[in-house]
Structure formats: structure tokens, C-alpha cells
Amino acid sequence: MLGTALNLSRAATAAARATGMGLLSRAPSLLSPSSSRFFCGPQGSNATPVALQMIDYALSHARSLKSDESYAQGLLVLEQCLSTHSNEVDDTTSQNSRGMVLLAMSTLLSERGAFDDAIDKLQIIQGLAESHLGVRVASMEGLVGLNLQLERDDTSRVLADKCVQLLGNDTADVGNGFGSKVLNVRAKALKGLVELVHGNLESAESFFQGLQDEKGCTGNAALSYGEFLHSMGKFSLAKELYQKAIEGISANKEFADLYALAACSMCGREVQLAATCALGQLEGQLGNFSEAEEILTRVLTKTEEHFGSHHPNVGIVLTCIALMFRHKAIMEHSSSLLIQEGLYRRALDLLKAPSLETEGSKADVAQRDIVALARGAYAEVLCVQQNRKDEGERMKSWAQTAWRNRRLSLAEALEISGPCSKVPIIDARISRAL
Numbered sequence: 292m293l294g295t296a297l298n299l300s301r302a303a304t305a306a307a308r309a310t311g312m313g314l315l316s317r318a319p320s321l322l323s324p325s326s327s328r329f330f331c332g333p334q335g336s337n338a339t340p341v342a343l344q345m346i347d348y349a350l351s352h353a354r355s356l357k358s359d360e361s362y363a364q365g366l367l368v369l370e371q372c373l374s375t376h377s378n379e380v381d382d383t384t385s386q387n388s389r390g391m392v393l394l395a396m397s398t399l400l401s402e403r404g405a406f407d408d409a410i411d412k413l414q415i416i417q418g419l420a421e422s423h424l425g426v427r428v429a430s431m432e433g434l435v436g437l438n439l440q441l442e443r444d445d446t447s448r449v450l451a452d453k454c455v456q457l458l459g460n461d462t463a464d465v466g467n468g469f470g471s472k473v474l475n476v477r478a479k480a481l482k483g484l485v486e487l488v489h490g491n492l493e494s495a496e497s498f499f500q501g502l503q504d505e506k507g508c509t510g511n512a513a514l515s516y517g518e519f520l521h522s523m524g525k526f527s528l529a530k531e532l533y534q535k536a537i538e539g540i541s542a543n544k545e546f547a548d549l550y551a552l553a554a555c556s557m558c559g560r561e562v563q564l565a566a567t568c569a570l571g572q573l574e575g576q577l578g579n580f581s582e583a584e585e586i587l588t589r590v591l592t593k594t595e596e597h598f599g600s601h602h603p604n605v606g607i608v609l610t611c612i613a614l615m616f617r618h619k620a621i622m623e624h625s626s627s628l629l630i631q632e633g634l635y636r637r638a639l640d641l642l643k644a645p646s647l648e649t650e651g652s653k654a655d656v657a658q659r660d661i662v663a664l665a666r667g668a669y670a671e672v673l674c675v676q677q678n679r680k681d682e683g684e685r686m687k688s689w690a691q692t693a694w695r696n697r698r699l700s701l702a703e704a705l706e707i708s709g710p711c712s713k714v715p716i717i718d719a720r721i722s723r724a725l
Contacts, residue, residue: 337423337549342388345372346395346546353399357599362403369396386419390426391546394554397433401555402598406437409555413437425549428454428474432511433554435481439488439721440556442659442695448489451482470550473507480512487519487725490697495519503532509539511557511720514566518725521573521716522698530573536566556720564594564604565720568611575615576714578622587612594719603658606641607719609634610665617668621707628672635669647685651693659693660724661717666690667701696724 345368353365373392379385393412400409416422416430431454438447458478483498499516502508508516517532540559546552553559567590575583591608598604613634620627644662645654656662667690673683694701696715704715704724716725 337384338388338391339376339384342372342376342392343546345369346391350395350399354402354597359403362399365399366396369399381421383421383423386422387426387549390416390419390422390430391552394426394429394433394552395546397430397554398558401433401437404603406441410434410437413554423549424457424474425470425552427457428477429552429554429557431457432477432481432557435485436556436721439485439723440657444485444488447485451478451485454478455482469506472505473550476502476505476507476512480508480515483519484515484721487515487522488697488721488723492519492523492698503528508532508535510536510551510559510562511553513539514562514569514718514720517566518569518716518718521569521714522725524714526573526577530570533566533570533573537563537570556722560597561720564590564597565718567593568608568719569716571615572611572717575618578618580615580619583615584612587615601641603642603722604719606638607658607661607717607722609638609641610661611717611719613638613665614668617671618707628675631672632669635665635672638665639669647689651689651691654693656693658722660696661722663690663693663695663701664704664715664717664724667694667705671705698725 349365349368349372352368353362355361369392373389373396376385376388376392393416397409397412400406400412413430413434416427419426431450435447435450435454438444438450455478458475479498480502483495486492486495486498496519499519502512502516513532513536517529517536520526520529520532540563551559553562555561567586571583571586571590574580574586587608591605591612594602594604594608613631616627616631616634619625620631639662642658642662642665643656644666645656651663666686670683670687670690673679673686676683691701694704696704699713699715703713706713717723718725
């Protein structure tokens with residue numbers, strides 16, 4: 292595998308250098324058809340063509356097979372690129388190139404669940420003082436997202452504060468134009484998301500207030516603001532923000548624009564999937580079950596295509612679908628116990644839920660709130676079956692002790708009495724129930 296990866300790295304480097312010399316036609320097989328898009332944007336990428344072509348190649352190759360080997364090969368290509376640029380003159384272009392390579396590396400690591408390794412890559416970027424502010428904001432955003440996934444909520448708050456402070460103290464390289472506004476919107480929305488996770492709705496509102504009128508309120512900012520509105524029961528406005536998040540992201544701009552750079556769970560594709568998932572949940576909570584089923588089925592397919600069919604994110608979407616069927620059964624006084632049970636079992640398997648013998652409050656489990664929500668709802672399915680009631684009660688007890696959401700209790704999250712302000716929102720981007 293190592294020999295193959297080294298050959299891929301050398302080939303990608305050679306092809307990227309050929310591109311930089313205007314010789315792209317000599318090596319078309321190594322580069323994606325859209326690779327030329329990367330040296331563009333309002334002020335260009337301000338990074339070397341070699342770095343951008345190798346990033347494009349590494350991401351495409353890693354995701355083409357979605358295997359441990361393909362990801363290892365993609366990371367080795369990026370390591371080669373990072374090493375090359377570390378030996379160059381330490382100017383803005385070189386630091387931007389290294390920063391973008393590190394963003395790409397962190398993204399691949401995070402997609403394979405190596406969150407601490409991804410965090411290490413993002414932290415290096417904070418030392419690139421000459422890099423563009425957009426590179427550093429993207430790394431901060433990625434760090435906050437990963438820490439939220441790992442339930443390091445206090446750390447995420449500190450990082451979000453630093454991001455807001457960074458925009459206040461270091462805006463000379465972005466000026467007062469559109470780019471500066473975009474980064475400021477992103478920083479405020481990031482802080483608002485952290486406060487929402489902490490259950491501080493008033494504080495969150497102070498950061499989201501007025502963002503809907505900003506042109507830069509797309510992608511992550513629009514999704515986070517939509518979730519805040521959703522949690523406040525402002526469903527029509529939330530729906531508008533979710534649609535804005537979905538439509539405002541171009542898969543062709545992952546590294547094309549310094550102001551749109553993103554990493555890990557904050558990348559455009561993941562945000563688009565999470566916003567679509569949130570929209571499907573909202574439609575289900577409003578009783579629009581046909582629309583909800585269509586949207587959630589679509590996002591399930593897209594999630595499997597992007598991550599692979601055995602990824603935990605697939606389990607998150609399956610949980611959303613199961614909860615939608617539960618809501619439908621209650622509202623329509625029908626039964627879908629077999630469908631729900633199948634979905635919960637598959638979701639909990641993909642989420643690697645621990646044994647019920649492990650006490651919920653002490654269990655070391657990823658996606659804790661989502662696992663607890665799935666088990667709490669699954670427990671109801673079991674409790675109505677006389678021969679499985681004991682199992683259901685044990686599952687219910689586990690879910691109650693594992694649940695840590697600050698905004699609502701598990702009972703409130705599972706309560707259904709028609710559209711109301713207190714509804715759970717599963718954020719597939721950070722793997723949390725809000």
C-alpha cells in the first residue's frame with residue numbers, strides 16, 4: 292500500500308507541476324475535470340497551483356473508493372505536498388498553501404473518525420500568522436465543529452470567542468468589503484451555534500440577530516441560524532434559512548474562494564446534507580409527512596454516497612427517518628412498529644451504541660444525544676409489546692441517564708402534541724441533538 296501511495300503522490304505532484312506550467316493536457320488522467328476551478332474566486336486562491344491541484348487530487352482519490360487504503364493514499368499525497376511547501380520561502384502564498392493542505396488533511400481525517408488527529412492539523416494553522424484570515428477562520432470553524440462532536444463544549448466556547456476576537460483584531464487583509472462581512476457573519480453564527488448547544492437561547496439570539504439580512508448568511512451561518520429559529524418555534528423562517536443553506540453552497544468551491552474555505556464537518560457538502568436533514572425533520576414535525584419522507588430519503592442516499600453505507604452519519608439520518616415515522620404513527624393513530632424497530636436497530640448499529648449493560652451516564656459513546664434519542668424512542672416500541680416490556684424499560688432507563696441536552700429533557704424531546712416550540716433538532720453536521 293505504501294509503495295502505491297508513494298507512486299500516486301509522485302504522479303500527482305508531477306501532474307500538478309505540469310498544470311502550473313500550462314501543460315495540463317499532458318496529464319489529464321490524474322486530475323478531475325473540475326480541477327481548473329481551484330485558482331479562482333474574488334481575489335484568487337492566493338495559493339500555489341501545485342498545492343491546489345494536489346488537494347483536488349487527494350480529496351477525489353480518497354473519496355472515490357471510501358476505503359481505509361484510499362484515504363491513507365490521499366493523506367500521503369497531502370503530506371508530500373505539505374513537505375514541499377514547508378521548504379519554500381515563508382510568505383503569504385506559501386502559508387496559504389500549507390494552510391489549505393492542512394484543512395484538506397483534517398477533513399479526510401475527520402471523515403474517517405480520526406477527530407483528534409484532525410484537530411492537531413487545524414491547530415497548526417493557527418501558527419500561520421501570515422496566512423489569509425479566511426484560512427484561519429476556516430480552521431477555527433473546523434475546530435469548533437470537531438470539539439462539539441466530541442462534547443468538548445467548554446473548549447468550543449473558548450474557540451468561538453477567539454474566532455470572534457480574531458475578526459475584531461485582524462481585518463486588515465480583508466478590508467471592509469464583502470469578504471470581511473462574510474467572515475464576520477461566519478464568526479457570529481459560529482458563536483451563536485455554540486451558545487445554542489449550551490442551551491443559552493438569549494445569548495445565541497444576540498449573535499444571530501440581523502444575520503438574515505446579510506448576503507454572507509449562507510452555508511454554515513444559514514444552517515446554524517435556521518436551527519436557532521427552529522428551536523424557537525419560528526418554523527417558516529427556519530425553513531427559509533435551511534433552503535438558503537442548501538442552495539447557497541456550490542460543491543465546486545471547496546477550495547476556490549478564500550472566504551468560503553471550510554474543513555471537516557463544516558465543509559460545504561456536509562453542511563448541505565445537514566441542512567437538508569434539518570429541513571426534512573422540520574417538515575415531519577409540521578405534519579408534512581410525504582414531504583419529510585421524500586427529503587429524508589434523498590438525504591439518506593446522498594449521505595451513503597458521500598460517506599459510504601456504513602458510516603455513523605448514515606445512522607444519524609436513519610434516526611431522523613425513524614422519528615418521523617414515529618411522529619406520523621402517533622398523529623395518524625396508525626402503527627409502524629416493525630418499520631420503526633428496523634430503522635432504530637440499524638441506526639444504533641451504525642452509531643455503535645454500547646451495550647445496555649453499560650450505564651448510560653458513564654458510557655463513552657460518540658453521538659451520545661442521538662443514541663439516547665434513538666434508544667428512548669425505540670424503548671417505546673418495545674414497551675407496548677408485553678413480551679419485550681422489560682427490555683424496553685431497561686432501554687428507556689439507559690437513554691434517560693445518557694441524555695445530556697441542556698435545552699430540553701428526553702421526555703420533552705419525545706413528546707408529540709402537534710407543532711410546538713420545544714422540538715428536538717438533530718444536527719448531522721456536528722452529530723448533536725439541539
